[in-house]
Structure formats: structure tokens, C-alpha cells
Amino acid sequence: MSSATHGARSRWESQRSFDELGRRLSDVTFCVVDLETTGGSAQGGSMITEIGAVKVRGGEVLGEFQTLVDPHTEIPPFIAVLTGISNGMVAGAPSIESALPAFLEFAQGSVLVAHNAPFDVGFLQHFAAQQGRAWPTFEVLDTARLARRVITRDDAPNCKLSSLAKLFGATTTPNHRALSDARATVDVLHGLMERLGGLGVHTLEELQTFSSRVSTAQRKKRHLAEGLPHSPGVYLFRDDSERVLYVGTSKDLRTRVRSYFTASETRSRMGEMVGLAERVVGIECATALEAEVRELRLIAEHKPRYNRRSRFPEKVHFVKLTREPWPRLSLVKRVLDDDADYLGPFGSRKAAEKCLAALHDTFPVRQCSERMGRSPSRTACVLAELGRCLSPCDGSVDEATYAAVVRQLRDTLLRRPDEVVEAINTRMEALARDERFEEAGAHRDRLAAFIRAAARTQRLSALTRCPEVVAARREDDGRWAVHVVRFGRLAAAGVIPSGADAHQFVRELRATAETVHGAPGPVPAATAEETEKVLRWLESPGIRLVEVDGEWVCPVAGATRHLAVHDAVAESRRSLVPFGERRDLATIHRPTR
Template sequence: MSRSSAPTGSTGPTPPPREAQLSFDELGRPLRDLTFCVVDLETTGGSAAHGAMITEIGAVKVRGGEVLGEFQTLVNPHTSIPPFISVLTGITNTMVADSPGIESALPAFLEFAAGCVLVAHNAPFDVGFLRHFAAEQQRPWPRFEVVDTAKIARRVITRDDAPNCKLSSLAQVFGATTTPNHRALADARATVDVLHGLFGRLGSVGVQTLEELQTFSARVSPAQRKKRHLAEHLPHAPGVYLFRDDRERVLYVGTSRDLRTRVRSYFTASETRSRMGEMVRLASRVDHVECATPLEAQVRELRLIAEHKPRYNRRSRFPEKMHFIKLTREPWPRLSLVARVLEDDADYLGPFSSKKAAESCLSALHETFPVRQCTERLARRPSRTACVLAEMGKCLAPCDGSVDELSYAALVRRVRDTLLRRPDDVVETINHRMSLLAADERFEEAGTHRDRLASFVRAAARTQRLSALSACPEVVAARREDDGRWAVHVVRHGRLAGAGVIPPATDAHGYVDLLRAAAETVRSAPGPVPAASPEETEKILRWLESPQVRLVDVTGEWACPVAGAGGHLAVHDAVADSRRALERAGAATVAP
């Protein structure tokens, strides 16, 4: 594959180098250098959207463990405070009668908190109320970063420390100097002590910056965090990263639009997959391949996974394991399940990702077309005894002369047309069968036929889409990316042969000509199989079919049948989505 940002020695065009500037995410903002505004609210209810109002705002501004200032005000809710709220907080209607309304209190608080990181215990509640009233006043909400002490505590505090993560429980754990009592300022002061206590706990496991605090997970061990330096050499660019162990074996391959940020997340972010934690513990180096475009990165990822078969990648490791349905070329053709495509002029349907899906599709075809299912090669004039399938009317029985060559050939032509162009015969036959079964309340059998039909429709649509692109010697397409530059891809027989981004102030036609000249030479593959893995070609197809892609040039004919299987996909996708939703709902219902 050729690309614009090719390594030294490549003949591909190279864009001017981009200047790199460290972001806050890379540098990290030390917690000791940040100013935090710890806020707490008292309200008349649990939801501002349902009419609850703020009755008190309390806040404490701290930096480096030192209190810089405090803010406290009662707020007139302009409505009666429910008696149980008054009992809980001690705030009565009389107390707030002469207090400012939220229209005055909110601007004062926002001025106090300007430039700070907001902190609250159960932050979605407090910040949600503040944002609600800011929107109600048509006041722009400052771009506060928010720290939720309750969320962090749930990742740090164990049952041995406290029975729960309520503010009162945490205040006892960390020996807060103020006892929370459902008054805003007192609760804010207690939250300050809890915040500092959490900082102490987290500092011992290497959390020193706001970025690490916000992404902290107890499942990311100190040993993982100490390996952050493995990402320091990576660029802010799309590409592929490879984790290697001390024996140079590839452990894991991944891709990202931003290599450095993504790889750093394995050491500092909430990476909760246990196998990824195990992988990081074994890693001693991270290599990378910088790519011109995200699509090139996705394709390179697939190729590297197929090449190295990393133990911690679960998908795409064995693209060679495929299954096809073959309509044989012989005197009495049949449908056969095969593992690869040969240059034998036969017709193929697939590839299927699993043998089970291929067998389900084959059942749908056999139910529709009574072609023979025996595996022996029959002579042009066979003289054998018919099998039980013939007696059941599921085979025309060429073996005993029950059907002549012309009639059987006509049936085979219908099968070939179904595989390559029109799925109507299978769709109508299976739908009719499903209707009969449903009418007899044989719903389980109807479901089996539905699954067979879905397997067939998806396989036929996939075959038609892959075959159409694979047949094209070359497709060149471009799309304007978010940064305003044009990404260009050269696709040959379904394989990504070249990728690049047109540099600013560069002649676009000249750049595309250079990219095409430097692109990989690709020979066509037999049958419907692209010159790449089917997964690679499908990623290319999704990009080509995405909005705003412009075809620069097409060599050959890139087209799918008008009445092809793709027109039936929407129905089966909707059914599959509904089944998954029902399964999730059922799992949630029975969960303890």
C-alpha cells in the first residue's frame, strides 16, 4: 500500500511535516497547581426539570490544600419549601423570604467559581441544577471541568473502609473537620476534606494530575501507570500501534485517529478489560505505523493482526478461515459448502464468517430449489436409485432419470440468478413457509426459517457488494476531512493500494496522479473474493459509501444489481435489532 506519509525510501508523495505541540493531556496538570471550587446545593426536590428549586448555595475555593475563599447564600425559591425538606435541612420559608432569587444568586456563584475546576459530591445532581437555571436564564454555561468525589470514592473506598460512599460516611473515614449536616456550606467544607483525603489515597498509586484523576480506575494498577512512558514517542496522528513483549512478540494491535492519546489511555484511563490489564503488564514496547488517513490505519490494523495473530486480539486473527456456498460446474450441478474459492468458473456465495451461518443459508437454498444434495459426481446419464429426498419432493432426482438435462439446467439457472442477482425466489418461498408455520402457531420452527432467510439475504448482499468492487481494476475516490484537507484513496480489485492527504496549496490532479503511480500493483482474485480480506474490502466499501465521497476515476464497472439482496436487508436488520433489544430487556429484568 502506498500513502502520502510513507516511510523513507517510499516513492509516494510526502506532505510537509506538521509541527507538534504538547497538549494539556500529555503534559498533565498537577493537582497541587489547580484551583478547585467545591460546591454543594440544598433544594426543594430531586429534579429541577420537574420544578424543584435551589434554596442554598455553598462553596469553598481551595488550591494546594489552602482555602482561598468561601461562598454562601440562601436562595428564595419563590415557592413553599416542603415540610420534610425543612426538617432535613433546617431551612424554612421564613429564612429565605428576604434572600435573593436564583436569578441573582447564580451569577454571583459563577463569578466566584470562574476559572476553577468544579467539585461536588454526586456532581450530576448539583451541576445539573446549576446548568438548568443557567439555561433558564439564557446564561452561557462556563466550560467547567467537573470532579465527582462520589464517583472517585466508589473506585477507591472498599467495604472495609466504609459501608457506603455517602458524604457522611466518607467524612468519618477521612476525619473531616466539619460534619456534614445538609447545609450547603458545611457540606461543601466536608467535601473539601474528602477531596483531599482521596488525593492522598490516589497519590500513592501514581495519580498526580487532573487528567489521571478524571480517568482513574482501580483496575489500572500502579504497575500499568508506571508504563506511561511507552507512549511518549508516539505522534498525534492516525495510525496503528503494536504492543510487544520483551521477546519482541506482538501482544496486541490497535488503531486510532490519535496514536499518543489512545495508547496513553491504556496506562491512565478507565481500561476495565482484565485481559488488557494483563497485556499491558507483559508489554515492554509500543511500536507504531503512522498512516495518512484513518481508513489506511484500519486496513493496516487488519493486515497486521492477520500477520501476527496477537493473543490479545479477539477479532480478525484468522481471515483465511472462510466458508462459501458453491454452485458446482458439472453435468448435474449441486450446492456445496467449501472453504475456499477456486479458479474453476463456478459460482460462489459468501464468504461467511462461520460455518453455522453458511449451513443456515444452504438450508434456505435447498428448501427453495430441489437441486440434488448428494455429494457424488454423477455421470451425464446416471442410473442409480433415488434417495429419500426425491421421495419427499425435495430433489428432482437426476440420479434415476426422473428429470431431463434441460429441465434441470433451467432450475440451475434460477439458482445462479438467485445467488448473483435476484433473491426473490428464496425470499418468497421462505416467507410463505413462515406464514404457514405461524398460522399453525409453530413459532419456533418459523423462527428457524426466519434465521435461514436472514443468513441468505446477508450473504447474497455481501457477495454482490464485494464482487462489484472486486471486479474493478481501480477506483480512486476523495473526501474532504474535518480539517479541510482532502483524503484520497486508490482501491484496486477491492484492496487499498494507496492512501494520502493532499497538502495545502498543492495541485490536486498532480497529487492524485503521483499517488496512483506509486500505488501497489494488485492482481484480481478468483470468483467473488476481493484481492484483500473481505473485512478489509467491507471497510473500504463503508468509506466509499459514506457522505461527501467523490469518485475521481473508476476503471471498469462498479455496480450492484438493482433488484439485488441489499433491498431486503433493512427488514432483517430491524428484526435483529428488535431481538437484541428484547434480550437486553430480559437480561435486565432477571438481573439480581
């Protein structure tokens, strides 16, 4: 055997071994699917209204599948605006009982692909289970997750399907119709595969491990986790100048910090941070809630460059209903002890402006910023001419009539938002009938901003009014976790030791808790984000209220009861996961059964 022949055989055997590592992507049949639904949660009662799918292999389209689905329920106006699918369009369409089997037959033998696959696949699995139908052993590829491992900020501003379709020059523009979005996702899939091919990814199995690449330098620093306890707490990465680079929290400090130096942590941003880190400091906490709260406080204090969220809790806005002879709404950055009514806080001025617009759309109070005496004599502005202002400036309205409108507005802010909800829903339905979907969408966003702000204000202010709330919950290890909350701020946390006198422990915890003074208006004596974490714990199953100083109540007809539909719409529209929230999620996975 000549050396040339031996070399050729070796290369052939090497290539064969490489191919045997997995199925080449060019040989895999993918079924790219997209759904339109009436909301964001199948478990919550949302239904499928359309299924669209494209089957491809080796860059060639093998077939397409599309059907409207009769949800046997009214499609909310929000969803109709988003998708363009109306009740009339789905009347007479196949039910999910016949549409799902047809789709499963079409997709048989394929790898399922979807943009934000947990949403689409979750709906399909839910209705398969509801029908008593065994779910096929599909492998699933999520193009959104894959994009977050491949696409950088220089490529696209985010990982929305629309952004990726533009980046890769998709032949179909996503428009929230199932087949069009599926076709666009096909082009995105091929664009991503092309990029990955340049990185040496040629098989399905290689794709599964692509996100597990961690630099050698990153692995060498795993000794920084040594000495940390296996307990809940907060960890701080510091550089050689003792500056805090990143703050995080975990129920197991040592295990979580070690993950930054292994294949479990693949975010490029975190790899850069680990490269600068010289020390990791752990702060043990009595409970997971205390750890979450400490994390927020430390992030706000140090403003670490590698933390994306919660760094600037002071940058908030409020909508204020003033107390003056002719009250008005305004945007402010802080709450004063001035007996005015406030809505918020808002994390951005844009959200606050949307909420303000929703209120002005419903209540014709003045929008000028000047103070007015009880008997103003000025010229009416253009808003008065348009019928959008009662115009107290030129005497068009008397003080009693204006005050009655302000009372309705105040009741809307503090207790019952129905007037705004009904007014804007009516306006949206009219705009949708005239196919003015863009304007209807703007009103939808305004209403959502108002509902979320009102619900948040009502929930936060309810706890903020209480000088003290003491609550306990039995944890997984059988011990009782106790928290003392004062004016919405976590003042103390502890776990009752086994065999200890529970009443004595609570008395001592209260005695040593932080002294907290109430803040003005609806603002808690902490950041809104901290108080919301406390509220979620207080509202979780198994909570026992030990002591409540004050009245912890929310209005029965408050804004919270309207949140579900807006959250469903937001979930339906959500196709963006921030770059900063990358996690070690396998791009392809087999569903658990």
C-alpha cells in the same frame, strides 16, 4: 471526654462522612423497564408494542406497570415469532401517545434500569421528543454494562439477560415479553448489587466510578506512550521477546495509547496485556482508512493473543454452485478459478450451513456429492421420495427442466433473492399460525444468513470487478484524502498537501500504488473485512470518484434491499455484547439534552 467516647464519635463522624459521599443503593428507587418493538430503530420507523416495568427499592417491589401498545402498523412476522405479540393482540391497545405519559408518571423520581439501556431508553426518548414532551432528568443504569464489569467467563458464557437470569436464579424466565423480562432484570440487578456490595460498592456514586479502577502497575507504564505522534495510525504492544501482544488503531496514536495506562482503560484483559508489554510501536498512516486496513493486515500477520477479532481471516467458508452436467450446491473453504458461482465468505461453517439450508428449502437441486454424467442411472434417495430433490439420478427429471431450476438458483445468488425470501416468509407465517415458533425461528435464521451472504457477495464482487477505483473526500481539516483501490484492495492512500497540484498528486499516488492482481470469482484481492471497510468509506457522504476502471454496479433488485428488516430483528434480539468488547462506559449516566 474519655477516649472511648472520642473513639465512638470519630467512628460515627467517619461513617457519616462515608454516607454523605452519595446515595446508598438500598435507599434508591429503581424503575426497571423493558420494551418490545417492531424493529431495532425508532428513527427508522420501528414502533413500541409493549412496555413492562417494575419499581423496586431496598429489595422490595413497590409496583408494576404493563401495557400493550398499538403500533398502528403491521408487526413483521419475524417480530411476531420472536415476541409472540401478534397484530390481533395489539388491536385496540393504547397508542404510544397515551402509554408513554402513563409510564413516565409511574417511573417519576426513579433511576431507570434496563438491560442494554440505550435501546429501551432511546425508544422512549424518541417518542417523547416526537410528542413534544420534555424528557425527565432520569439517571440510567444499564445492567448489561454493569454485568460486563462484574461477571467473568467462569460465571456465565455471556451477558445475555437469559444467561444472567440463570446465574442469579431469577424467579422469572425471560421470554421476550416486556413485564417478564423486566421482572427477570430486577433479579439480575439485585444479584449484581450483592456482588458489588462485596467489593465495597454501597452508593450510587460509587457505582459510577467502580469501572475506573486501574492497577498501580498499569499506571506506571504510561511512559510507553511518550514519543508517539498525535496522528492517525496503528499501534503494536510488544513484550520483552518482541512478540506482538495487541494491535489497535486510532486517529490520535499518543492519546489512545496513553488511555491504556489511565482510568480510561478498564478491561481486565487489557490490564493483563499492559502488564506484559515492554514497548509500544506506532505506525503513522496518511488517513484513518489506511490505519484501519493496516490494523487488519497486522492482526492477520501476527495473530496477537489479546486481539479477539480478525485474527484468522483465512478461516472462511463459501457456498458453491458447481458447473457440471447436474449442478449442485456445496460448502467449500476457498474459491477456485473454475467458472463456478460462489456465495460468501462466511465467517463460520454454521452460518454457511444455514444459508445452504435456505437455498435447499427453495430449490430442489440434488444434495448428493458424487459427480454425475449426463445419463445417470442410480436409485433415488430419500430426499427424492420427500419431494425435496428433482432426482436426476434415476431419470425423474430431464436435463432442460433441471437446468431451468439451476438458472433460477443462479439468478437468486447473483441478482435477485426474492424467490427465497417469499418462499421462506410464507413458510414462517404458516408455522407461526400453528404456533410452531421454534421451527419458524430456525427458518428465520436461515433466511437472514442467506440475505446477509447474498448482499455481502454482491457488494464485494461489484468492487472486486474493478481493476482500479480512485476516490477522494474532503476531511475535517479541509484537506483532501485520496485512496487508490485495486480489485477491492487498498493499494495507496494519501492526503493532498495544501497548495499542491491535486491532479499531479493523484497521478503520483497512482504511479506508486501497490500492484494488485485480481482474485478468482467474487473474492477481492484482500480479506472480505478489509474490502468492506473500503466500501464503507467509498459509500460515505462527500466522496468524489476521480477514476473508475471497470463497472462498479450492484443489482437494483439485489439482496441489500432486504437487509433492513433482518438488521432490525437482529438488533431487537441483541442482548449480548462480547466480553472482549468491554469499554470504559460509565454504568450510570445522566442523559445529555
